Amino acid sequence: MPDLADAVDLALTDPVTSALRGRLRAFGATRGGAARFDADVSPFGALPAAPGPGDWADLAALCGPGAEVVLVRPGAGPPAVPPGWELVRDFPGVQMDGAAVRGAPDPDAVELGPGDRAEMARLTGRTRPGPWLARTAEMGRYLGVRHEGRLVAMAGERMRLGGEGPAGATEISAVCTDPAFRGRGLARRLVDAVAAGIVARGERPVLHASAVNHGAIRLYRAMGFTLSRDMRFDLLRTPH
Template identity: 40%
Template sequence: MKHVLDRPIWSALATRHQAFAEGDGLARRYRPSVVPFAATATDDDESQRALGRLLPPLESSILVQTDPIVLPAEVSAVSTATLVQMTAERPMQAVSDERVQPLTPDDAAEMLALASLTKPGPFTLEALSLGEFWGVKIGGRLAAMAGERMKQPGYAELSGVCTHPDFRGGGLARLLSLFVASRIMARGEVPYLHAYDSNALAIGLYESIGFRLRTTLNMAVVRRAG
């Protein structure tokens, strides 16, 4: 039996993030202005045809799943990678630090600039609509942030963890990861995250705060021909 996180994008768009979905019961994607993720319900031919119809020509989308990624003829992979998916099943102690503050739409432009600089993963000005984001500001500048992205029944994804190069080495990524993960747990949900399997530094950080490997996933950045 498939786990709800084996096709995390599909599971989110079919449940808790239906309001952000475009598509049908075979293929769906987030509104591109929110995040460039797409998925199919299965890998059968009908779902692949639906994906081909859903993706606009020349626009890039990201697919993530445990199964090998199958694409319709008109859609090709621009790049591929292997991700680790980690979950934190054991209780975490709530984190309290007066430096951590909620980020709001007023911070969106600075959040986008930080994400563009540090590249923690796809990020847009509308990312705040997916869940809470928290940050630490130093000298009036956004030094680090972390937040939530995809959500499935009983699960919420820790995402957007990044620190400005000027402020690295101070434990801010660890602090914010713990803070967001503990808030997810306080709601009775399991926090999970994704990282490139080659990013040993990030994986080591997440292991140190209680995350454990659940599985590996295939990721592809895809584009439909014009």
Template identity: 40%
Template sequence: MVAHLLDNIFWNTLTGPHAVFAAGSGDVRRYARGFSPILGFRDPQRPDFAELERICDVGEHFYCDQWTGHAPAGWAIEAESTMYRMVYAGDLPPDGPGDDATQLSLEHAEQAVALAALTRPGPFGLRTIELGDYYGYFDGGQLVAMAGERTVVKGYREISGVCTHPDYQGRGYARALMQRLMRQQLLRGETPFLHVMSANAPAHTLYLRMGFTDHSEPVVRVIGRTDPRAATAS
């Protein structure tokens, strides 16, 4: 059976459309520094940690999915959970929602990172908004909601970074931004997909109501590069 492109989306993206934003060789890739701290493995159950050590600095932290093995010396598993990978199966969203949003550019990068740090929609870096189209709503010059695109493979594009400042929730900003992205993706011949943590039941329910369906529920981990000499010394 041929694996679905989404089943190893980070590897397929980092060795495909986003290879220009990637670092690494052999059986492992990472987004280059400044982008979202995400790893991709050719075989998710057999990460090449020797190559990772070459391209990752002590103190860096990364997200990866599917890997369930033990961490070797020099690495620590800092968090583990599962997430739903969801694919859109609904109709073309109507024209209009999100059209009044601002397209984000590098001048908005620091605000985007600050909003992501506050709301924690997933891994985000100063250059993440270069990975696709990002849109946001502002109030008095302050970015209060955003959504955009991250990974991409043939026929599929991810909606990511969906978040709203706590003081501005309940106004429909996130849904409008998502509908704008979904509409433009579908019109380009791409199927929208997204990730949501399994523990985030309200968001999962919302996405189901919007027309997304569960594709898979992989393990997701945050791993960190540590200094093995420190462990030896202690």
């Protein structure tokens, strides 16, 4: 169904807006051409491909004065911000497409729920896989591996793009392993298990990685993910 594939590809060029105008609309807000997740869910925001002054003003209104937002967009270079805005940190990334990934359930993976949130926060605090805030875990399904009762690795779902089934894609995120348990293949197993759940819904697994995290990119390539586009995750501060 090429029309559905084209719709998913279009959503992937602007994942934040697609998520917040679709299946994750309860987790943020849009205003004009701008979009922003709630501040306790994700720092991500978005603008049109060629934003004008009104678009920047809409994003500033969604965020509030002097607030930080991570602008997510395709591209190879940092954004040209208007006067009053500050580029705090430029962050190049890549988007990886899992259309060919089937995944595989893992018998050792356990589903994580509200009672696991404190442990999930501690693990992400130790490993820094990416933004993890008070309500991030509400965005999708998370799986973990425990050792002697302690959570030592996890991965889960973050942005859900487009529609459901073949019209949609789900981003795999928060892939992390306690330093004492690295080198055992836990990250790969958990990504496979999360991907299997996404594929079972008829959706496409996708993920994002830092452009300089060559080890992660090699792992994801070996699993069947392909590089689809350069992405930016630039940290900005709104005008005061």
